[in-house]
Amino acid sequence: xxIKHVELxxxxxxxxxxxxxxxxxxxxxxxSNVGKSSLINALMERKSYARVSQSxxxxxxxxxxxxxxxxxxxxxxxxxxxxxxxxxxxxxxxLVERYLTSSASLRACFLLVDIRRTPSDGDRLMYExxxxxxxxxxxxxxxxxxxxRSQVSKQLAIIRSGLGIxxxxxxxxxxxxxxxGKDDIWAAVHKTTETN
Numbered sequence: 001x002x003i004k005h006v007e008l009x010x011x012x013x014x015x016x017x018x019x020x021x022x023x024x025x026x027x028x029x030x031x032s033n034v035g036k037s038s039l040i041n042a043l044m045e046r047k048s049y050a051r052v053s054q055s056x057x058x059x060x061x062x063x064x065x066x067x068x069x070x071x072x073x074x075x076x077x078x079x080x081x082x083x084x085x086x087x088x089x090x091x092x093x094x095l096v097e098r099y100l101t102s103s104a105s106l107r108a109c110f111l112l113v114d115i116r117r118t119p120s121d122g123d124r125l126m127y128e129x130x131x132x133x134x135x136x137x138x139x140x141x142x143x144x145x146x147x148x149r150s151q152v153s154k155q156l157a158i159i160r161s162g163l164g165i166x167x168x169x170x171x172x173x174x175x176x177x178x179x180x181g182k183d184d185i186w187a188a189v190h191k192t193t194e195t196n
């Protein structure tokens with residue numbers, strides 16, 4: 001996709017009313033510090049439009065990025081080891097659940113996991129949660145550049161097994177540094193927007 005226009009159009013917090021869009025929405029979920037903002041920046045061909053932080057849990061809102069006035073990339077709050085209270089984490093969870101169950105424009109939900117790690121309990125719960133909301137999660141294995149090429153197949157198999165991903169579902173390896181996998185993610189986006 002040739003990126004001509006990018007705009008952070010809407011930011012929704014815990015008490016916000018979620019927008020009703022006619023354009024398709026593509027959501028991105030993942031634990032804190034998995035590289036969600038870096039991936040969204042790569043897709044939008046912007047270096048730092050989506051805020052990248054060294055502090056896990058920086059994304060505390062649902063951020064809607066309008067791309068080419070054709071679709072929205074939706075950045076969901078990270079889960080995992082963010083240094084926040086249990087009460088706030090629960091509120092974030094309810095916000096994400098409200099989004100996943102109420103957005104009529106949601107066409108796909110990508111779940112980001114770290115290719116170097118065995119999927120965490122949080123990763124498994126999020127995968128099952130997305131599926132339970134009637135969506136088929138598309139898994140992206142981030143930080144591809146952090147492992148040797150010879151390790152890729154093994155790590156993808158660990159992720160597939162750990163999340164219980166069906167054999168016919170793709171797992172997309174991605175590196176924000178090299179941009180490897182970006183075209184595959186856009187291809188998956190276009191497939192979901194064309195078939196809905």
